Amino acid sequence: MPSNTHRIRHRRGSGPTRGAVPAAALVILALAGPARAQTASPAADAEPGTLSTVDVEGSRTSQLGVADSANAGIVTREQLEARTVYRPAELLEATPGLIVSQHSGEGKANQFYLRGFNLDHGTDLRTTVDGVRVNQRSHAHGQGWTDLNFLMPELVTALGYRKGPYDASEGDFASAGAVSLRYADRLDRGIASLGVGQRGYRRAFVADSPQVGPGDGRLLYALEAMRNDGPFQNPDDYRKLNGVLRYSRGDEANGFNVTAMAYGAKWNATDQIPARAVASGA
Missing domain, CATH: 2.170.130.10 (TonB-dependent receptor, plug domain)
Incomplete structure (x- = not known):
């Protein structure tokens, strides 16, 4: 009797194991179905696409063998x-x-x-x-x-x-x-700009390089006027006048230029010590 009982328990324990095999097979088949659909071969009449040409330019002048x-x-x-x-x-x-x-x-x-x-x-x-x-x-x-x-x-x-x-x-x-x-010795075209911003920022700029005299002589001129208060409690009141005048002939390999520059500026410097302390001699 003990041996028969042992065999019956063994069969009952192995029954669910044998039943789980078909269930696992069904799960595998269900997962494999979509996989086969995703890996279907492309249509025979499809042609490969052609990408457009992409030009890549260096961001800086090459210095190989120079620097x-x-x-x-x-x-x-x-x-x-x-x-x-x-x-x-x-x-x-x-x-x-x-x-x-x-x-x-x-x-x-x-x-x-x-x-x-x-x-x-x-x-x-x-x-x-x-x-x-x-x-x-x-x-x-x-x-x-x-x-x-x-x-x-x-x-x-x-x-x-x-x-x-x-x-x-x-x-x-x-x-x-x-x-x-x-x-520059010459400009491709004349420049005229006017800028307005916050904190009293104003800037006007004009420049050109017309041909002067015989040959390829050019007279480059530029004038800048600017004002700015800056982020200070005591306004900067920065006022600048700036000018450039240049006559040039020829090119970089065979030519020359003569240049005159003038620059002047005034402003209220927010510095380490106040002006009143300097004026009082303290």
């Missing part, structure tokens, strides 16, 4: 025109790793930071416009003072940069890097 290091490069005019510039010197931020800031009023020289290092107001960053050094060798605020508020972004055609003290050809003030800007 001694990847730390040197040239930013093109098209790239500079695509940048939004609030202050003229912010154009230099096209240099990778260079930050341009401002304090104590719009008319003061900018503060520069390269690769995380504070370069003060240009002490360690050599800056030139058409080969003319902007850094002042001697200044009460700091050696190498670089005031770029005279810069006209609309006239800049290229920006070259070198980062690092390895290039002795740059000379003084280039211990952290050097930036060179180039003005």
Whole structure:
């Protein structure tokens, strides 16, 4: 009797196991059906699509075989025109790793930071416009003072940069890097713009380069007038007049230009000490 009871229990326990096999098979078939439908072969008469041509242009002028290091490069005019510039010197931020800031009023020289290092107001960053050094060798605020508020972004055609003290050809003030800007000799068409913004911002700009005299001589002129109060409790009342006059002939390979520039500005500097303290001799 014990052995018979053991066999009956064994059959009852194995009964559900045998019944579960058909159920599992049904589940597998149900899942496999949609899979076969998704992997159906495409129609025989379908033709493969053809993608349109995509042109990829480099963002910077190639320096392979020209520059001694990847730390040197040239930013093109098209790239500079695509940048939004609030202050003229912010154009230099096209240099990778260079930050341009401002304090104590719009008319003061900018503060520069390269690769995380504070370069003060240009002490360690050599800056030139058409080969003319902007850094002042001697200044009460700091050696190498670089005031770029005279810069006209609309006239800049290229920006070259070198980062690092390895290039002795740059000379003084280039211990952290050097930036060179180039003005246009002629414009494709005349420019006239008028800008109005918040906090008293006003700017008018006009420029052109008509042909003058025989040959291909051009006379480029540009005039800028600007006013801005800035984000100060005591309004900045920044007033700027800026002008450029340039006569040029020939081209970059065989030509010359003669340039005259004039710049003047006045503003109320929000600085470390009030003017009344200086006037009183305190």
